[in-house]
Amino acid sequence: MSDERPKPLSRRRLLIAAGFSVLACGAAGCGKRARQEMVLKPAGDAGAVRRILVVFIGALFGRTLTAQDADDLSARLDDLQASDTALNHDCTVLAQYLEALAQNCGADGFEVCNASQQQSIVDEIMRIDFKSYSARLLSRLSREHRDYYRMRWSAVPQLAWIYSHSPAAWRARGYLRWPGVKGDWHDILAPGASYP
Amino acid sequence: MSSARRYDLVIIGAGLTGALIAAEATRRGRTVALIEAGQRFSFATRPAQLRHHQIFGGLMWPYVHAERDRYTDSSHQSIGVAYALESHRLKGVGGSTMQWGGRISRLMPTDFRTASLYGTGTDWPISYDELEPYYSRADWELGVSGSPHQALPPRSREYPNPGFPLSVDDAMWLPLAEQLGIAVYPSAFAINSAPFAGRSQCQAFAACAVCPSGARYSADVHVAAAERSGLCDLFDNTVARRIDLTASGAVRAVQVSSLQKQEREIQGTNYVIAAHAVESARLLLLSKCGNHSDQVGRNFMEHIYVEAGGHIANKRFYPRRGGYEVLESLAYYYGEDRRERGGMKIEFTFEQDPLSDMESHHIWGQSMARYDRKNFGRWAGIAAETEHQPNPDSRVTLDPYVADLFGDPVPHMHLAFSDIDHRTQRHARDIMQQLLGQAGVKDVVQDPLTSTSFGAHHLGTCRMSDDPDKGVVDRDCKVHGTTNLFVAGGSVFPTGGAVQPSLTIAAIALRLADHLYAA
Numbered sequence: 001m002s003d004e005r006p007k008p009l010s011r012r013r014l015l016i017a018a019g020f021s022v023l024a025c026g027a028a029g030c031g032k033r034a035r036q037e038m039v040l041k042p043a044g045d046a047g048a049v050r051r052i053l054v055v056f057i058g059a060l061f062g063r064t065l066t067a068q069d070a071d072d073l074s075a076r077l078d079d080l081q082a083s084d085t086a087l088n089h090d091c092t093v094l095a096q097y098l099e100a101l102a103q104n105c106g107a108d109g110f111e112v113c114n115a116s117q118q119q120s121i122v123d124e125i126m127r128i129d130f131k132s133y134s135a136r137l138l139s140r141l142s143r144e145h146r147d148y149y150r151m152r153w154s155a156v157p158q159l160a161w162i163y164s165h166s167p168a169a170w171r172a173r174g175y176l177r178w179p180g181v182k183g184d185w186h187d188i189l190a191p192g193a194s195y196p
Numbered sequence: 197m198s199s200a201r202r203y204d205l206v207i208i209g210a211g212l213t214g215a216l217i218a219a220e221a222t223r224r225g226r227t228v229a230l231i232e233a234g235q236r237f238s239f240a241t242r243p244a245q246l247r248h249h250q251i252f253g254g255l256m257w258p259y260v261h262a263e264r265d266r267y268t269d270s271s272h273q274s275i276g277v278a279y280a281l282e283s284h285r286l287k288g289v290g291g292s293t294m295q296w297g298g299r300i301s302r303l304m305p306t307d308f309r310t311a312s313l314y315g316t317g318t319d320w321p322i323s324y325d326e327l328e329p330y331y332s333r334a335d336w337e338l339g340v341s342g343s344p345h346q347a348l349p350p351r352s353r354e355y356p357n358p359g360f361p362l363s364v365d366d367a368m369w370l371p372l373a374e375q376l377g378i379a380v381y382p383s384a385f386a387i388n389s390a391p392f393a394g395r396s397q398c399q400a401f402a403a404c405a406v407c408p409s410g411a412r413y414s415a416d417v418h419v420a421a422a423e424r425s426g427l428c429d430l431f432d433n434t435v436a437r438r439i440d441l442t443a444s445g446a447v448r449a450v451q452v453s454s455l456q457k458q459e460r461e462i463q464g465t466n467y468v469i470a471a472h473a474v475e476s477a478r479l480l481l482l483s484k485c486g487n488h489s490d491q492v493g494r495n496f497m498e499h500i501y502v503e504a505g506g507h508i509a510n511k512r513f514y515p516r517r518g519g520y521e522v523l524e525s526l527a528y529y530y531g532e533d534r535r536e537r538g539g540m541k542i543e544f545t546f547e548q549d550p551l552s553d554m555e556s557h558h559i560w561g562q563s564m565a566r567y568d569r570k571n572f573g574r575w576a577g578i579a580a581e582t583e584h585q586p587n588p589d590s591r592v593t594l595d596p597y598v599a600d601l602f603g604d605p606v607p608h609m610h611l612a613f614s615d616i617d618h619r620t621q622r623h624a625r626d627i628m629q630q631l632l633g634q635a636g637v638k639d640v641v642q643d644p645l646t647s648t649s650f651g652a653h654h655l656g657t658c659r660m661s662d663d664p665d666k667g668v669v670d671r672d673c674k675v676h677g678t679t680n681l682f683v684a685g686g687s688v689f690p691t692g693g694a695v696q697p698s699l700t701i702a703a704i705a706l707r708l709a710d711h712l713y714a715a
Contacts, residue, residue, distance in 0.1 A: 061551070062565030076251050084252065119561050126560050157555065158253075164551040165250040173572055180246050182409070183400035185389070188363035188522070192514030195569055 050077045052095040055111050057163045059118040060126075060156075069168035076162050090155035093147045097125070128152040172196070201429070203229040205712070206450055206464035208436040208479065210234075211291020212698060213470035213685040213705040215418035216337060220709035222425035229462050230419065230428055231452055233435045233475070234259060234288030239410065246406040256295050256405040257286050263601035264435065264455065267474070271611040274589075277647050279498075279609045284652035285472055289432055290416035292472070292652065293698070295405045298412045300340050300384045301695035302331050302349045304529060307539070310691050314534045316616060317586055317691040321662045321671040327703050328352055330710075334702035338413040339392040342384030347526050357389045365513040365546040366523035368576070372635050378527040383543075386413035386698070393417075431462070437602060439467065439483035445678045453602055466680045466712055468673075470705070473654035473687035477592045478607045480658065480668070480683070486675040489665045492658060493593055495586040496611065497692040499651035502540075502621050504628040505548060505577025506637040512573040513546045521545050528580075528627055529694060538583030538620040539694040542627070548575035576637050580624035581651060583694040587614050592657050621645075653697050658687040673708045684708045 054073045058065040065073070081088045098110040101121045107113045110121065129135045130153040139149030163169055170178035174193030177183045205221050207214045210232035218228045237257075249256050260282045271279040286292045305324035310317035332353035335342075343359030344351070359382050362370070366382075373380045387404070388397045388411040395417070399409035407414070422428035431452065438451040440461070449461040469476045477493040480486050523544040530539070550571040554560055559567050584590075590612040594605035625642055632640050643649070661667025664676035669688050675681045684705050686697050 060560050060564070061568075062560070062562040079247070079251050087252075122561055126558075160551070160554055161253045162251055164549060165253075169551060173568075177400075177402075179402040180243075180250055180408075181401065183402065185360065185398040185400040187400060188365075189361060191364050192573075194512070195572060 046078075046081050049092050049095040050074050050081070052098055052110050053077055053091055053159060055118070056094070056098055056122070057159050057168075059115075059122045060160065061163055061169075063168070063172060065168060066171075069166075069171065072167045073163065076166060080158070080162070087154065087158055090147075090150045091159070094125075094151045094155040094159075097148075097151055101125075125152065125156065201227070201229075203227045203429075203462070203464040205229070205466050205468065206462055207231065207468045207470055208450065209291065209469065209471035209475070209685070210289045210415070210419050210430065210432070211470065211472065211685070212293050212415045212701055214468070215290070215415035215422070216334075216702055216705040217468055217470065217684065217709045217712075218422035218428050219418040220706065221713060222422045222427040224713045226427065226713060228422060228428040229464060230422065230430045231434050231436050231450065231462065232287075232289050232430065232432045233264065233471075234261075234286070234432065236289040236430070236432045237294060237416065239416075242406050242408045242410075246401070246403050246408055249403075249406065255283055257288070259286070259288055261287075261455070261601070266598060266600050266606045267609060268595045268598050268606060269609040271609055274610065274612040275645070277645055277649070279611050279650070280647040281474065281607075281609055283648070284650060285474070285654065289419050289430065290414045293413065293415040296412075296414075296652075296698065297404055298386045298407075299696050300335075300338070300342070300386050300699045301541070302351075303693045303695060303697075303700050304349055304526070304539070306530065307691060307693035316535065316538065318659075318661075318666075320690050321660055324349065327700070327707065330703035330706045331699060333706050334699050337418070337706070338386040338699070338702060339388050339395065340384050340386050340699070341389035343382050345379075345381035347379045347381055355384065357392050359384060360387075360389055360522050362522055365515070366521070366544060368511070368513065369523060369544055369635070372631075373525070376631075376634065378525050380523055380525045380527075380544075382522045383524045387411055435602065436469075436471070436479055437482065437604060439469075439479065439485050439681065441483065441485050441678065441681070447678065447681045455601070457602065466682065468682045468684055468708070469658075470683070470685045472685060473657040474592050474607050474609070476683055476685060476687045477657035478594065480675070481594050482604060485681065486658075486668050486677060486683075488677060491666065491668050494588045494591045495656035495659055495690075496590045496592055496609075497584040497586060497653075497655040497689065498611065499653045499692065499694060499696075500582045500584055500617070500621060500645070501579050501649050501651060502582055502624040502628070502645075503545075503577060503579045503643040503649070504625065504632060504640055505545065505575055506632060506640040507571055507574040508576050508635070508637055509574065510636075513576070515547050515573055515575075521547070528623075533623075536616070536619055537623050538585055538616060540580045540582045540620060540624050540627075541694045542631075543579045543581065545577040545579055546575060548577060576632070576635060578628045578631055580628065581694050581696075582617075582620045582624050584655075584692060585614055585616050586656060586659070586691055587612050587617075590656075651696070653686060653692065655686040655689040655692040655697060658683045659690050660688040661690065672711045673704065682708060682712075 054070050102110040102113050105117045139146050174196045204226035206229045208231045210230050218230050221228050269279050286295050308320040308324050311319045336356050341357035342355040390397050395410050398411040401408050433455045434452050440448040447467045449463045453459050480492045525542040528540050550568045593608045595608040598606045600606050658668040669683050673682045673684045
């Protein structure tokens with residue numbers, strides 16, 4: 001058994017704890033106000049969500065996607081929607097958020113925003129803080145905050161992963177084959193395509 | 197419930213070791229029970245498996261059973277990072293060979309005598325020469341593609357498949373290596389460069405962790421061979437929980453449970469534990485077997501990868517879409533300073549996707565497009581696979597506070613480095629700075645140690661030693677103090693060298709099979 005006496009809570013620690021509480025409450029209030037300004041509307045059916053997300057992926061990577069790129073990405077998003085309920089929810093929230101931001105820009109939807117509008121919307125999404133302690137703390141306050149946090153913490157990296165492991169990313173670099181597509185190991189003996 | 201059948205051999209673990217021994221035993225007419233905690237994977241599902249990874253990321257083979265595979269870890273207290281056991285192993289038929297890169301190497305002859313030669317580690321009770329015939333057999337069992345090179349250990353038989361030549365990227369290093377006097381060579385792979393043993397040649401899916409063509413060896417090949425003999429019963433999704441040892445030192449039976457908690461016992465004449473260094477040690481500890489000298493679980497070793505790289509502005513390489521890289525060097529494996537540091541093998545890498553820098557570099561949109569255009573294919577990196585010295589404080593124990601699916605204590609991981617390990621890693625960093633600087637690489641990034649900086653090579657914990665006070669098994673892999681219980685796999689390595697261990701694991705398995713059932 002330890003003979004050490006328990007340390008009383010010092011005034012300094014008490015003040016620090018109180019300070020954190022005030023900050024957390026303030027941040028929560030701000031966060032809630034910010035969310036309340038954004039009226040999320042249904043982004044449509046699963047197909048509409050996919051179309052919005054494909055356009056978002058293109059904007060996220062600064063790419064004008066070809067129809068083939070869009071088809072490939074859409075097929076992968078279809079798999080995601082079908083087999084992971086939580087991720088599908090996060091992506092749907094992102095699509096709704098993109099639509100709401102597009103309407104704030106005066107557009108009918110994210111898909112029909114011009115390149116400049118899309119870029120500013122992507123900027124706004126990417127600048128959402130999801131790494132700080134306060135962001136994590138906020139995400140536990142309500143379902144609304146949780147959705148907002150997961151949209152950035154979960155959905156965006158997932159979409160980035162999908163793109164970077166898709167034919168779209170490799171085609172942009174001039175490749176005709178990519179991981180998962182059968183090839184010829186003798187490829188290693190010849191230079192590949194130059195970046196277009 | 198007891199199995200009606202009594203087997204000649206009961207093997208726990210259907211990974212590389214268990215599969216090879218099962219195939220050898222059935223080839224010699226012996227009956228085998230092969231017990232595997234994980235599931236059987238259908239070959240036909242590999243393309244779907246690969247696509248799943250391309251969409252969802254995470255583990256390439258996401259078959260971790262949350263309750264069965266529970267473990268605890270305190271490695272961060274000693275080495276500063278956690279040890280992510282679940283991403284460093286695969287429980288299932290074929291074991292971790294289902295998700296390996298296939299790179300193959302023999303230990304150097306000096307690795308068997310580090311105590312005598314350098315005063316570090318410990319000597320193996322067997323020599324390279326004793327193991328060499330089994331290395332050659334292992335090459336042919338696995339279908340290794342390789343090219344002879346003077347830097348490599350002596351061999352008695354040629355490789356079964358021609359080696360993969362240096363790629364155009366690899367060749368970039370050749371003039372520099374020559375200038376520095378560093379011998380480089382194409383590494384060997386358990387991937388078919390030509391059709392072999394009923395498996396196709398490499399189809400370049402460039403996604404080696406799930407090989408859709410089967411050109412890369414995986415141990416389910418030998419499990420299938422054992423089953424085809426009609427002499428092998430595979431018990432998948434079945435967890436070995438206890439070894440019943442009699443007072444005379446003979447194993448009476450293995451107690452197993454299905455994932456639905458149906459219990460039974462399986463009996464045999466001989467028993468082999470081949471359940472990876474973590475679970476093999478855990479089973480011995482749970483069964484209170486072989487631990488009279490408190491050696492079980494100690495000396496857990498890994499290979500620590502020290503990595504660095506940067507961009508070469510004036511040259512663009514052409515990454516082969518991921519997959520294996522070929523060039524490596526043993527130039528720093530030896531040296532006069534080996535008394536002060538461990539061995540290291542250098543591997544040259546060219547795969548680095550600029551798109552993965554999105555979050556760390558805070559770039560997206562047009563900036564990301566420009567960044568990718570500028571940097572894709574310009575990455576030149578070096579990875580040093582470094583030796584982890586045996587250390588009794590680096591160990592696997594039982595966690596008395598956390599239980600698995602069956603209520604048994606889970607394994608507790610605690611990796612530890614000794615001073616010489618730190619010196620080895622520092623030396624590796626110095627070498628990389630030097631090599632990359634001389635190659636004209638800019639903006640060199642030295643990767644910090646992370647939970648993924650390991651080779652996923654689980655070694656030690658059931659060390660081989662002729663002295664029962666210093667090891668768990670003898671030179672024939674028999675557990676000291678027992679008459680019919682054997683342990684094989686990476687767990688019996690007294691030292692780990694600085695090369696991929698799979699071929700040595702296979703060689704030891706074949707040697708044990710010969711010991712049990714001389715041809």
